[in-house]
Amino acid sequence: MLFIVYSVKSCDPAWAMRVTEQNRLLIFERRVFRKIYGPTQDKDGTWRIKTNEELEILIKKETIVRFIKSQRLRWAAHVIRMDTIRTVKKLTEWEPCS
Numbered sequence: 001m002l003f004i005v006y007s008v009k010s011c012d013p014a015w016a017m018r019v020t021e022q023n024r025l026l027i028f029e030r031r032v033f034r035k036i037y038g039p040t041q042d043k044d045g046t047w048r049i050k051t052n053e054e055l056e057i058l059i060k061k062e063t064i065v066r067f068i069k070s071q072r073l074r075w076a077a078h079v080i081r082m083d084t085i086r087t088v089k090k091l092t093e094w095e096p097c098s
Contacts, residue, residue: 022065029064030055 033055039047040054050058082089 017065017068025064025068033059 030052034049037050037055037058040050041047056063079088079092084090084093
């Protein structure tokens with residue numbers, strides 16, 4: 001999971017994530033967590049995989065998609081606080097000529 005977070009942190013903050021990409025990331029994340037946390041034993045002794053709701057409780061709803069969105073907000077706040085001489089700030093405030 002650390003590799004995934006590192007990969008996400010190193011990508012472009014302006015990268016637009018489509019709904020299908022979000023769903024694929026969530027599916028992959030749940031698959032990894034199911035491997036980490038393992039199966040659940042019911043009261044009758046049978047084993048089953050954890051449900052999505054059980055996984056959300058275990059990870060406290062801190063999904064990779066929420067992490068990506070929070071990093072984008074941090075980056076946007078950082079750009080807003082930048083000096084006006086910085087290139088990134090100039091690019092965000094730039095308006096094309098008509």
